[in-house]
Amino acid sequence: xxxxxxxxxxxxxxxxxxxxxxxxxxxxxxxxxxxxxxxxxxxxxxxxxxxxxxxxxxxxxxxxxxxxxxxxxxxxxxxxxxxxxxxxxxxxxxxxxxxxxxxxxxxxxxxxxxxxxxxxxxxxxxxxxxxxxxxxxxxxxxxxxxxxxxxxxxxxxxxxxxxxxxxxxxxxxxxxxxxxxxxxxxxxxxxxxxxxxxxxxxxxxxxxxxxxxxxxxxxxxxxxxxxxxxxxxxxxxxxxxxxxxxxxxxxxxxxxxxxxxxxxxxxxxxxxxxxxxxxxxxxxxxxxxxxxxxxxxxxxxxxxxxxxxxxxxxxxxxxxxxxxxxxxxxxxxxxxxxxxxxxxxxxxxxxxxxxxxxxxxxxxxxxxxxxxxxxxxxxx
Amino acid sequence: xxxxxxxxxxxxxxxxxxxxxxxxxxxxxxxxxxxxxxxxxxxxxxxxxxxxxxxxxxxxxxxxxxxxxxxxxxxxxxxxxxxxxxxxxxxxxxxxxxxxxxxxxxxxxxxxxxxxxxxxxxxxxxxxxxxxxxxxxxxxxxxxxxxxxxxxxxxxxxxxxxxxxxxxxxxxxxxxxxxxxxxxxxxxxxxxxxxxxxxxxxxxxxxxxxxxxxxxxxxxxxxxxxxxxxxxxxxxxxxxxxxxxxxxxxxxxxxxxxxxxxxxxxxxxxxxxxxxxxxxxxxxxxxxxxxxxxxxxxxxxxxxxxxxxxxxxxxxxxxxxxxxxxxxxxxxxxxxxxxxxxxxxxxxxxxxxxxxxxxxxxxxxxxxxxxxxxxxxxxxxxxxxxxxxxxxxxxxxxxxxxxxxxxxxxxxxxxxxxxxxxxxxxxxxxxxxxxxxxxxxxxxxxxxxxxxxxxxxxxxxxxxxxxxxxxxxxxxxxxxxxxxxxxxxxxxxxxxxxxxx
Numbered sequence: 001x002x003x004x005x006x007x008x009x010x011x012x013x014x015x016x017x018x019x020x021x022x023x024x025x026x027x028x029x030x031x032x033x034x035x036x037x038x039x040x041x042x043x044x045x046x047x048x049x050x051x052x053x054x055x056x057x058x059x060x061x062x063x064x065x066x067x068x069x070x071x072x073x074x075x076x077x078x079x080x081x082x083x084x085x086x087x088x089x090x091x092x093x094x095x096x097x098x099x100x101x102x103x104x105x106x107x108x109x110x111x112x113x114x115x116x117x118x119x120x121x122x123x124x125x126x127x128x129x130x131x132x133x134x135x136x137x138x139x140x141x142x143x144x145x146x147x148x149x150x151x152x153x154x155x156x157x158x159x160x161x162x163x164x165x166x167x168x169x170x171x172x173x174x175x176x177x178x179x180x181x182x183x184x185x186x187x188x189x190x191x192x193x194x195x196x197x198x199x200x201x202x203x204x205x206x207x208x209x210x211x212x213x214x215x216x217x218x219x220x221x222x223x224x225x226x227x228x229x230x231x232x233x234x235x236x237x238x239x240x241x242x243x244x245x246x247x248x249x250x251x252x253x254x255x256x257x258x259x260x261x262x263x264x265x266x267x268x269x270x271x272x273x274x275x276x277x278x279x280x281x282x283x284x285x286x287x288x289x290x291x292x293x294x295x296x297x298x299x300x301x302x303x304x305x306x307x308x309x310x311x312x313x314x315x316x317x318x319x320x321x322x323x324x325x326x327x328x329x330x331x332x333x334x335x336x337x338x339x340x341x342x343x344x345x346x347x348x349x350x351x352x353x354x355x356x357x358x359x360x361x362x363x364x365x366x367x368x369x370x371x372x373x374x375x376x377x378x379x380x
Numbered sequence: 381x382x383x384x385x386x387x388x389x390x391x392x393x394x395x396x397x398x399x400x401x402x403x404x405x406x407x408x409x410x411x412x413x414x415x416x417x418x419x420x421x422x423x424x425x426x427x428x429x430x431x432x433x434x435x436x437x438x439x440x441x442x443x444x445x446x447x448x449x450x451x452x453x454x455x456x457x458x459x460x461x462x463x464x465x466x467x468x469x470x471x472x473x474x475x476x477x478x479x480x481x482x483x484x485x486x487x488x489x490x491x492x493x494x495x496x497x498x499x500x501x502x503x504x505x506x507x508x509x510x511x512x513x514x515x516x517x518x519x520x521x522x523x524x525x526x527x528x529x530x531x532x533x534x535x536x537x538x539x540x541x542x543x544x545x546x547x548x549x550x551x552x553x554x555x556x557x558x559x560x561x562x563x564x565x566x567x568x569x570x571x572x573x574x575x576x577x578x579x580x581x582x583x584x585x586x587x588x589x590x591x592x593x594x595x596x597x598x599x600x601x602x603x604x605x606x607x608x609x610x611x612x613x614x615x616x617x618x619x620x621x622x623x624x625x626x627x628x629x630x631x632x633x634x635x636x637x638x639x640x641x642x643x644x645x646x647x648x649x650x651x652x653x654x655x656x657x658x659x660x661x662x663x664x665x666x667x668x669x670x671x672x673x674x675x676x677x678x679x680x681x682x683x684x685x686x687x688x689x690x691x692x693x694x695x696x697x698x699x700x701x702x703x704x705x706x707x708x709x710x711x712x713x714x715x716x717x718x719x720x721x722x723x724x725x726x727x728x729x730x731x732x733x734x735x736x737x738x739x740x741x742x743x744x745x746x747x748x749x750x751x752x753x754x755x756x757x758x759x760x761x762x763x764x765x766x767x768x769x770x771x772x773x774x775x776x777x778x779x780x781x782x783x784x785x786x787x788x789x790x791x792x793x794x795x796x797x798x799x800x801x802x803x804x805x806x807x808x809x810x811x812x813x814x815x816x817x818x819x820x821x822x823x824x825x826x827x828x829x830x831x832x833x834x835x836x837x838x839x840x841x842x843x844x845x846x847x848x849x850x851x852x853x854x855x856x857x858x859x860x861x862x863x864x865x866x867x868x869x870x871x872x873x874x875x876x877x878x879x880x881x
Contacts, residue, residue, distance in 0.1 A: 016519045017477065227494050229486075232478070236486055239477035246473035248458065248487030307477035 021301025021355060022313035029316045029323070036327050043327075046192040047205040056322045057210035057276065058083060061269035062289060063296040063314040064221045065262035070297055071225070072258040073238040073306030074128060074135040079266040079293060081146030082120050083286035086113045086270025088150040091172035091280035092157060094179070102178035109179075110271055117267020118260065120146065125259030129252045135259075143290065154282045174278035182209050182275050210272040217265065221311045234258055238306030295344060296321055299351045321347065385446065386411045386574040387432075387465075387543050392441035394427055394598075401427040404441075405600045407593055409543060409574040411446070414565060416577045416585040416606075419595035420618055420673040425578050428595070429545055432576075433467050434460040446542060466536030470548035472528045474520055474535075480507070481516035484535045506534050510564060526557030530564055537568065544568065545576045550584055562588050580674055581855055582611055582877065596620050612877040618672065619840070619873070635824070635848045638665030642699065643832045644684070644715070644801050649693030651683035655856050656693060659684065661801060664830045666823060668843040670872060671853035677836055678720050680853070681803045684834075685710045685717040698800070711744055716799035718790055720806045720836075722783070726790045729779035733771050733789055734760040736778045740793045763792035767822070784811035787819070801832045808837055820846050840869055852876060 015023070036043040053060065062079040069076045090109045099105035120142055127138045154172075161169050186206040193204035225231035233254040236244040245251050273285065300317025302309030324347060325340045387409040394402040402424050409415050419425045430436045432443065434454040445452045445463050454460050460467070474483040481496075481503035503516040512530045514523050520531065529549055536544055546565070550558045565575055565588055577589060585592060585606075592609055594601040594617045601617050609617070641663040650656040654676050661667055669677035682688045686706045695704050697713045704710045707717070719725035728736060737760050742751065751759075760774045767788045771781055778786055787807055794802055804823065808816040823833050823846050837843050843850060844867050852860040852875040860875040 014519075014522065016479075017521075227496075228492055229494060230492075232482060232486055232494055236475045236478060239475035240473075242471075243473040243475050244487075246457070246469070247475070247483070248461075307475070 017303075017308045017359060018301065018310050018313075020358065021303075021308065022310045022316070024354065024358070025300045025313050025316045025320065025351075029320045032320060032323055032327075036323060040327050040330050042330055045194050045205075047194065047203075048326075050189075050192070050205050050207055050211070052319065052322050052326060053211040053214065054206070054208040054276065056318060057208070057214040058269040058273045058286075059289060059292050059296065059322070060214040060315060060318050061217050061265055061272060062293040063300070063318045064217055064311050065265040065269075066290075066293040066297045067300070067302050067309050067311050067314040068221065068225070068234065068258050068265075069135075069262045070294075070302045070304060071238045071306060071309045072234045072255055073241065074255065074258065075294070075304070076124070076135065076139045076142075076259065076262045076266075077290045077294070078120060078124060078139040078142030078146060079262065079269070080286040080289035080291075081143035081150070082117055082263060082266035083270040083273060083289055084282070085146040085150040085153075086116050086267050087273050087285045088153045088172065088280045088282065089113075089116060090270065090274055091174050091278075092153055094174050094176045095172050099176070099178075102176075102181055104178075105176050106178040106182060109176075109274070113267040113271040113274075114264055115267070117263040117265065117270070119263070120266070121260035121263020124263065125256040128259060129256040151282060154280075171282070172280045174274055174280075179275065179278060183278065185209055187212070208276060210275045213268065213272050217268065218311050218315045221261075221265075225311065230254065230257055235307055238308075240307070292318075292321060292344075295348045298348060298355075301355070303355065384410045387446070388442075388444040389428075389432065390442050390444075392428065392431060392443075393439045394431055394436060395439050399598075401598050402431070402438075403598045405595065405598070406603075407600075408603065409576060410591075411574055412569050412572045413590045414569055414575045414577050414588050416579065416589040416592045417595070418585065418592055418614065418618055419601075422597075422673060423595040423618070424598040425595055426547070427598070429467070429547060429576070429578065432460065432543075433457055433465060433545065461539060461541075464540060464542035465545065466539055466541035466543070467545040467547060468529065468532045468536055468549055470551055472525070472532060474528060474532055476519075476521035478520060479516065480514045480518050480520055480523065480531055483520050483531055484538060488539070502538075503534075506538050507531075510534055510537065510567065512564070524557065526553050526560055529553065529557075529561060533564060533568075537573070541573065543574050543576065545578070547578045548580070549577075550579060550581060558584065580672070582614065585614075586611065594618055612874055615672070615873050615877040635666065635846070637848050638662035638827070638832065639830075643697070645696040646684060647694050649683050649695065650691045651679065651688040652691060653688045654679035654683050657858050659851070661832045661834065663800075663832055664827050665849065666827045666833045666835055666847050667849040667851065668835045668837070668847035669851050669853060670836075670840060670843055671876060673838060675853040675876075676856035677853050678805050679856070681717065681805055681834055681836065685715060685803060687717065687719075708743070711740065711797065711799075714798075714800035716740070716794035716797060716802040718787075718794055718802070718804045718807055720809075722787060722790065722809075727778050727786050730777055732775045733764070733769070733778055733781070734774040736789050737763055737792045737796060741796045744797055759796055763796060767792055767795075768818070782811075784815035787811055788815070791819070791822070795826075799831065801834075802826065803834045803836075805836045806838065807835070808839070808842060816842065840872055844869065844872075 042048055062083070065079055066076060090113055093112055094105065094109060099108065124138050124142050127133050128135045157172055158169050186208055188204040188206050190202060190204040193202050195201070196203050225234065233244070233249045236247065236249055237251050237254045241251055296317035297309065297314045298304065298317070299320055300310070300313030300315065302314060321344055324343055328334050328340045328343055385408060389405070389407040392402050392405045405424065405428060407428065417425050417428065427436065431438045432454070434456045437455065443452045443454060448463050452463055454463070478486065481499045484503050484506070485499045500516040507514055507516065512527065512534055514527050514531055520528060523531065533544070549561060553561065569575060579585060589606050591603060591605055592614065593603045594614065596618060639662060642660050643663050645660040647658050648656040649659065657680060669680055671677050679688065683690060686704050686709060690705045695702050702713055704713055704715070710717070734756055738751065738756050757774065764771065764774070769785050769788045769792065771785060778789055781789065791807065807819050820842060823835055827833055835843060835846050848863065850862045850867060850872065851858055852862065852872060854876055862871055862875065
């Protein structure tokens with residue numbers, strides 16, 4: 001009995017699995033970044049770090065959606081498709097409706113983006129939660145549907161352009177003044193900038209609005225998951241659905257909520273994309289974003305089995321992924337793009353193995369290694 | 381309602397399609413008492429508890445709770461909680477990935493935010509108060525199972541419960557942990573909580589309980605003070621036998637002792653469902669596994685057949701080491717198994733009688749060696765005659781046969797493979813007396829023809845009549861082996877109750 005009763009009150013609590021996995025990803029990010037600073041040209045400037053966030057704001061946002069859904073034990077692969085549809089719809093909307101007022105235009109577009117996301121969230125959430133259909137299947141259908149509608153809008157756009165006598169068919173571009181203003185509205189940080197070697201002028205480091213949105217989303221989602229009942233319910237449902245029900249949690253409503261959050265964040269990610277890149281290119285917008293977001297969440301310590309994870313971790317997961325891609329792109333020794341894919345894949349594999357090793361050595365985790373892989377103490 | 385009574389259930393009835401799960405059951409719980417609810421599996425314990433906790437709606441009867449005027453209206457688990465009935469289930473129904481404090485408070489109050497500080501402070505107080513060795517900020521998965529169980533109890537107690545139901549709380553705990561749990565139970569009892577304790581461990585009942593209520597086949601057998609009901613009596617009540625009234629029925633035939641050759645021998649055989657055990661059977665011997673329902677007898681034979689995942693042990697078939705880890709391998713070694721649950725594991729309802737008979741032989745031969753229609757017909761005919769299966773034709777779907785005839789079809793299926801060793805798990809359940817006798821005679825005849833048979837039945841008389849050796853199980857352990865003169869009901873019950881003394 002002594003062994004069980006031994007519970008010194010003052011001992012510091014061991015880290016929870018969530019915290020541990022998050023810490024691992026932060027440490028690895030720092031190591032990777034230090035390597036990049038020392039070896040790759042361009043990484044020595046603080047601007048590089050900010051640019052990574054500026055360029056990848058949409059991915060950071062949908063990594064948050066995926067984290068929410070995955071903590072609840074689900075998956076949402078429709079986010080990339082929703083981004084594509086949002087960008088295409090908003091671009092065409094702004095092209096075909098001349099809204100003179102800058103603020104009004106931006107707000108209406110934002111509402112449109114959120115509305116599209118909400119619609120997908122409601123649809124998929126109700127199918128997954130109330131009809132209990134496999135989330136993978138539901139969101140796969142959602143992804144195909146969103147991409148299909150986006151393609152339709154684009155085809156329609158081409159027909160319209162031809163009818164108007166355009167010589168070259170271009171992608172719908174956002175020419176709205178409000179968005180131009182948003183794109184140019186950058187927070188400049190002079191002391192993080194550098195002197196241009198060409199003309200000796202100071203080039204300040206800039207934070208774009210998209211990056212601000214992404215960081216605010218990360219913070220808000222973090223607070224939501226940590227300090228609201230709904231957030232804790234998501235963890236409970238992901239940890240053990242049956243138990244969560246017995247503890248008096250409305251499992252269906254909680255799951256429904258997680259998909260709505262995911263959908264709306266995907267819509268918001270589409271909006272952030274529009275700010276950074278004002279053109280709706282059907283072949284590249286949102287393509288494979290869902291995979292990057294899932295990978296980011298996993299690298300950041302979210303378990304596919306649910307119940308464990310944290311958006312701060314997912315943020316660093318995204319940063320690891322995009323830093324790695326950037327490193328490969330800028331490394332003069334490697335010039336081929338498929339190395340990027342291979343490296344991301346290897347990174348993901350490495351993290352999954354790492355997670356299961358860490359959790360199984362802690363003994364009580366969900367993933368278990370087979371007997372033959374266990375090292376150290378063997379309990380009977 | 382007397383003052384010290386905290387819960388009174390009167391005339392509770394609950395009907396499920398096909399069975400009467402509870403028939404006019406009374407149950408009374410007093411303040412500050414630990415009341416064991418006993419019965420074999422299927423006796424109605426869990427149904428009674430589910431009625432009380434609002435998982436099932438009762439068909440008739442009344443429930444009164446101390447402090448609630450009139451009849452208690454319980455329509456959902458939430459209702460039960462609100463009037464002070466809390467349940468801690470066998471499986472821990474907490475979330476392993478949350479902290480101890482969170483597990484105690486989640487899902488209980490309204491509002492948007494989580495007041496971590498307050499939760500942790502109050503959880504600390506409650507844990508301290510009850511002497512539970514857990515820290516509020518600890519992740520639940522890092523506590524031992526016993527502590528997790530106690531956290532669940534702490535949660536229940538904090539909800540101001542008057543009635544605490546512990547449904548098999550000790551089944552996954554070790555000895556020390558059980559003692560800790562008992563201390564907590566006694567502590568709660570002294571605070572005036574009425575505790576309903578459901579378990580299948582007889583010793584544990586006598587270690588903590590004040591009173592015992594016994595159910596059998598959905599009916600109330602009686603309520604007893606622990607002092608008035610010795611363990612052997614309790615077993616007799618649970619099985620529905622009277623110790624004074626045990627007349628051996630006429631034998632159905634000569635029992636077979638078997639030859640000296642050992643057909644099957646297992647050492648330390650264990651599966652995911654059963655503890656390691658040793659077992660051997662001689663050629664032409666009929667043996668049996670007995671024990672209360674849920675004592676692990678079916679699990680043991682399932683391990684022999686490889687029906688559950690085998691986790692250890694060595695197996696010798698006719699003196700040679702073999703690996704028998706799945707049913708197919710077992711069949712190749714000449715072992716046949718007639719499963720306990722005929723509907724689920726045995727018949728294929730929509731296939732014809734003929735196809736059901738042929739099935740096992742076809743599997744043994746492999747699907748690339750099909751039998752001709754004529755062969756199948758002759759096999760089927762042979763066994764329909766031999767076992768006197770009453771069916772309109774070979775092509776009749778098996779689901780339209782009576783239970784006894786379905787059982788015979790499955791028996792035919794195994795006999796057709798000519799096994800050396802046949803395991804019959806409850807072959808006589810739910811079939812009429814005539815057919816039961818037929819099956820018992822058949823078992824003895826098979827043994828005469830040098831087949832080894834393991835025969836399991838809930839009805840001890842049947843086993844006493846057919847088996848020459850009985851292995852007695854209790855709480856998933858083999859506690860005794862009876863042969864020859866010892867094969868009497870009284871001896872079997874004593875072994876079940878008292879570990880063989």
